[in-house]
Amino acid sequence: MKLPEINTAEMKAFLTELLNTPSPTGFTEGAIALCEDVLSTLPGIKLARTHKGALVGTLPGAEDGPWRALTAHVDTLGAMVKEIKANGRLKLSKLGGYAWNTVEGEGVTVFTRNGDPVPGCLLITKASAHVHGQDVSKTERNDDTMEVRLDARTTSADETRALGIGIGDFVAFDPRVVLTDGFIRARHLDDKACVACMLYAAKAIVDAGMTPKLTTVLHISNYEEVGHGAAAGIPTQVSELVSVDMAAVGDGQASDEFHATLCVKDSGGPYHHGLNQRLRGLAETYEIPHKVDIYPYYGSDGEAFWRAGGDVALALIGPGVDASHNYERTHTEALIATTNWCLAYLLN
Numbered sequence: 001m002k003l004p005e006i007n008t009a010e011m012k013a014f015l016t017e018l019l020n021t022p023s024p025t026g027f028t029e030g031a032i033a034l035c036e037d038v039l040s041t042l043p044g045i046k047l048a049r050t051h052k053g054a055l056v057g058t059l060p061g062a063e064d065g066p067w068r069a070l071t072a073h074v075d076t077l078g079a080m081v082k083e084i085k086a087n088g089r090l091k092l093s094k095l096g097g098y099a100w101n102t103v104e105g106e107g108v109t110v111f112t113r114n115g116d117p118v119p120g121c122l123l124i125t126k127a128s129a130h131v132h133g134q135d136v137s138k139t140e141r142n143d144d145t146m147e148v149r150l151d152a153r154t155t156s157a158d159e160t161r162a163l164g165i166g167i168g169d170f171v172a173f174d175p176r177v178v179l180t181d182g183f184i185r186a187r188h189l190d191d192k193a194c195v196a197c198m199l200y201a202a203k204a205i206v207d208a209g210m211t212p213k214l215t216t217v218l219h220i221s222n223y224e225e226v227g228h229g230a231a232a233g234i235p236t237q238v239s240e241l242v243s244v245d246m247a248a249v250g251d252g253q254a255s256d257e258f259h260a261t262l263c264v265k266d267s268g269g270p271y272h273h274g275l276n277q278r279l280r281g282l283a284e285t286y287e288i289p290h291k292v293d294i295y296p297y298y299g300s301d302g303e304a305f306w307r308a309g310g311d312v313a314l315a316l317i318g319p320g321v322d323a324s325h326n327y328e329r330t331h332t333e334a335l336i337a338t339t340n341w342c343l344a345y346l347l348n
């Protein structure tokens with residue numbers, strides 16, 4: 001069987017729009033709605049939301065039997081306003097696991113309670129080289145030494161409050177999406193790249209007039225970065241779950257930006273051997289550029305489902321993403337490889 005054609009141009013246009021839709025964990029409604037727009041165009045799909053806001057699409061299969069599921073997450077790293085400082089600037093509380101230096105100097109948007117976005121920038125408190133000299137490089141980056149400078153006239157807590165800003169407001173980092181020569185450079189390719197792969201695999205099947213072999217659940221998770229995204233929302237009929245999430249690229253890693261990777265083990269232990277073997281066989285049959293790897297500091301949403309008591313065979317595949325949880329980059333070839341791997345799995 002030949003795999004159906006992926007609409008790569010449309011997939012990348014969707015990915016760009018998704019990357020430009022702010023969705024720090026806990027503030028994902030816009031990104032979920034964008035995914036819903038794409039999935040709702042697929043004839044035969046049943047869409048539902050979980051109570052905590054994940055999107056679950058069910059595509060009927062050609063055969064009766066146990067169901068399959070794919071999961072990918074739209075939530076990203078971000079922050080919340082922890083404190084309004086006396087100088088009118090903001091102290092933040094992190095959402096997800098990252099180091100402050102990876103977002104230092106980044107543009108931010110603060111989403112106020114009444115919905116008005118206020119732009120700003122994340123800086124260290126001793127930011128000016130001409131004022132602080134050596135301290136600029138020597139200052140340890142931590143919750144107390146990082147602050148948001150708002151692009152608004154404020155030098156006091158009262159003036160900042162008058163902008164509508166309050167404790168608990170969500171803060172998103174600018175994604176800075178740049179597409180050049182097949183490369184995609186942006187924040188939050190983890191895991192929006194995989195959401196695009198998953199949705200455009202489903203679209204390729206439907207557009208080609210094909211049907212997945214077994215009934216397939218597409219689970220768009222919205223709390224992965226804090227560890228419990230797919231803990232709920234996977235129906236009990238599902239016997240196999242494939243987490244579609246970025247592959248870790250760097251020193252000592254087999255993964256790269258031009259391949260999809262099967263992760264056989266991460267911080268949560270080994271994945272399901274039988275399902276891994278089948279996915280490797282499919283990658284070989286369909287000549288999908290792929291690697292096999294182990295990720296040293298990594299947990300997936302599939303493992304969140306396992307920990308919540310989910311009884312499924314679980315595997316993890318995804319495109320290589322360089323500098324993850326930093327200013328990330330991948331290549332179109334890795335996205336195509338990941339999408340084709342999803343297609344080979346769902347059609348066989």
Ligand SMILES: [Zn+2]
Nearest residue numbers: 190191245246
């Ligand atoms: Zn991820």
